[in-house]
Amino acid sequence: MTVRVLGPHEHGRFSPDAWGLLLSLRGSGAIDGSELEQVIERALAQFEGRIAIDDLRALLDGTGLDDGHGSSGRVH
Numbered sequence: 001m002t003v004r005v006l007g008p009h010e011h012g013r014f015s016p017d018a019w020g021l022l023l024s025l026r027g028s029g030a031i032d033g034s035e036l037e038q039v040i041e042r043a044l045a046q047f048e049g050r051i052a053i054d055d056l057r058a059l060l061d062g063t064g065l066d067d068g069h070g071s072s073g074r075v076h
Helices: 014-026 033-046 053-059
Strands: none
Touching: 014 033, 014 053, 033 053
């Protein structure tokens, strides 16, 4: 598995907790590499300033992905 490194335009936009959540979802297999990229792009487009873990949870709520605080994982 590869590790996603933030680019210069992304650095500082994600709080450490939010970035850790994304990496843990990727590491657990809840999302794959392309889904990770989609979540990152959506978060950058939808939120101004720093992206907090609560922002990501709200974003993931509509995707059917389990952030570790939800119930089931992917919705098929």
